[in-house]
Amino acid sequence: xxxTEFSDEILxxxxxxxxxxxxTRRVEAALETDDELMARVAMFMETRAAASEALKPVLDExxxxxxxxxxxxxxxxxxRANGAQRPEAPVYTDENVVAFxxxxxxxxxxxxxxxxxxxxxxxxLLIVAGAAGGYLLRGGAFEGAGxxxxxxxxxxxxxAILDHSPSGEEVPVSGGSGTVRLVSSFELGSGQFCREYExxxxxxxDLVSVACRDASVWQTRLAVVRxxxxxxxxxxxxxxxxxxxLTSIGAGQPLDAEAERKALAGSK
Amino acid sequence: MxxxxxxxxxxxxxxxxxxxxxxxxxxxxxDVADDLVQAAxxxxxxxxxxxxxxxxxxxxxxRILRNLWIDQLRRQKTAGTTEEIEAQPALAVPSGEAGAxxxxxxxxxxxxxxxxxxxxxxxxxxxxxxxxxxxxxxxxLGIPIGTVMSxxxxxxxxxxxxxxxxxxxxxxxxxRGGTR
Numbered sequence: 001x002x003x004t005e006f007s008d009e010i011l012x013x014x015x016x017x018x019x020x021x022x023x024t025r026r027v028e029a030a031l032e033t034d035d036e037l038m039a040r041v042a043m044f045m046e047t048r049a050a051a052s053e054a055l056k057p058v059l060d061e062x063x064x065x066x067x068x069x070x071x072x073x074x075x076x077x078x079x080r081a082n083g084a085q086r087p088e089a090p091v092y093t094d095e096n097v098v099a100f101x102x103x104x105x106x107x108x109x110x111x112x113x114x115x116x117x118x119x120x121x122x123x124x125l126l127i128v129a130g131a132a133g134g135y136l137l138r139g140g141a142f143e144g145a146g147x148x149x150x151x152x153x154x155x156x157x158x159x160a161i162l163d164h165s166p167s168g169e170e171v172p173v174s175g176g177s178g179t180v181r182l183v184s185s186f187e188l189g190s191g192q193f194c195r196e197y198e199x200x201x202x203x204x205x206d207l208v209s210v211a212c213r214d215a216s217v218w219q220t221r222l223a224v225v226r227x228x229x230x231x232x233x234x235x236x237x238x239x240x241x242x243x244x245x246l247t248s249i250g251a252g253q254p255l256d257a258e259a260e261r262k263a264l265a266g267s268k
Numbered sequence: 269m270x271x272x273x274x275x276x277x278x279x280x281x282x283x284x285x286x287x288x289x290x291x292x293x294x295x296x297x298x299d300v301a302d303d304l305v306q307a308a309x310x311x312x313x314x315x316x317x318x319x320x321x322x323x324x325x326x327x328x329x330x331r332i333l334r335n336l337w338i339d340q341l342r343r344q345k346t347a348g349t350t351e352e353i354e355a356q357p358a359l360a361v362p363s364g365e366a367g368a369x370x371x372x373x374x375x376x377x378x379x380x381x382x383x384x385x386x387x388x389x390x391x392x393x394x395x396x397x398x399x400x401x402x403x404x405x406x407x408x409l410g411i412p413i414g415t416v417m418s419x420x421x422x423x424x425x426x427x428x429x430x431x432x433x434x435x436x437x438x439x440x441x442x443x444r445g446g447t448r
Contacts, residue, residue, distance in 0.1 A: 051377065078273045
C-alpha cells in the first residue's frame, strides 16, 4: 500500500484537522507503516506551526496610536449619527478600559491604579463592564430570547448557573451554541462572594468575566474579551489583566471545593 | 440603551493587531497597510448592522479589508501607476528592534512567506496564521474550497522549500504506480 493514494490536499487536510472521519482513519492506518507518508504530513504540520510562529512578532508590534484613535473616533461618530441615546457614556481611559460602576465594597481600588499594570498588555484586549443599568454587549449572542447578558446586571439563567454550578463545571448555554465554564469562586475582603467564569460562544470572542453577588443579585465586575484565541493570539494577557484586577479589588484565594460548596449552598 | 457602535468600535480596536498583520502581508508595507486597515474599519463601522452574529468577526473583517485592497490594486492598474510598493519584504522586517538573534531562523520563514506569490500568501495567512478554516478562507477570498486547498498545499510546499523546513524526503514528483 503506497502513500501515493493520498494527495497533498488530503494529507494537508489531515494535518489541519479538516479531513472527514473516514479518510482520517485511512490516513492514520497508512501512517502506521509508512514513514514517507509521515514526512509528508509532518511537512504540513511544520509549515503551519512555522508560519504561525514566524508572524507572531507582527502581532506584538504596537498598533499606531493614531490608527486606534481614528477607529474610535469613527465609531463614536457613527454612534452619534445613529442617535444612539445613552444615559451614561462609557469613559475610556488610555488603556482601553471602560469605566464601570464602582463595586459597593470599599476595598475596591480606583480603576486607574488597576489599569497601570494592564497597560503593557492591553493592546489586543477589550475590557467591557456594565455601566449603571448595564448595556448589552453588541451581538446576537446577547440579545433576544435564549441569550445571555453579561454586562451589568446578570440575567436569570446565568445567575442560576453562578448560584449553583461548582467550579470546573461546564454548562451549555444559548441552545448549546455556547458554554459557561466556571473557573473559580472567591470572596472579597468584604466577604462578598464572586466568581470567575468563561463564556465561549460559536463565532464570538471568548469572554473571561468576574461577577460578584450583592444581596443575591449577580453583577458583572469585569469582562475581558479577546480576539479569537488560537495559540498565538494575545497570549495569556487577558488572564493577567484579570489577575491584576482581582488583586486590585482584594480578591482572596480561590475557595476550595468544600468552601465553595458551602457558599453555593447558602445561595438560596 | 445599547451602545452598539462604540462596543463595535472597541471590538475592532481589539482586533487591530490581527487585522494589521493581515494587511501588512497583503500590502507588504506598513504605511499602506495602516491606511488600508483604517479604510476597512471605516467600512465595517458603516456596515456594522450587516455583520451576522454567530459568524466569525475576524473572517468578516478580513474579507472587507481584502476586498478594499483588491479595489485599490485595480484602481492603481487602471490609473496606470506602476508604483511598486513591494520594494522589500515587509513581514520579514519587524519595525521594532526585537531579539533579532533569537528569531534568525524564524525570520527566514517570514521572508519565505513574503516571497510567496500573493494568492498563496493570502491563503496561508488566513488559514495557518489567522486560523480560519478552509471554508472560512474560501468565503473571505471568494473562491471554492478546492482552490483554497490546492493553493494552500502549494504555498506550504514552497514555504517548506524556501525556508528549509523539514526538507521533504527526497522523492520523485510522481510515484504513482511505482514500486519501492
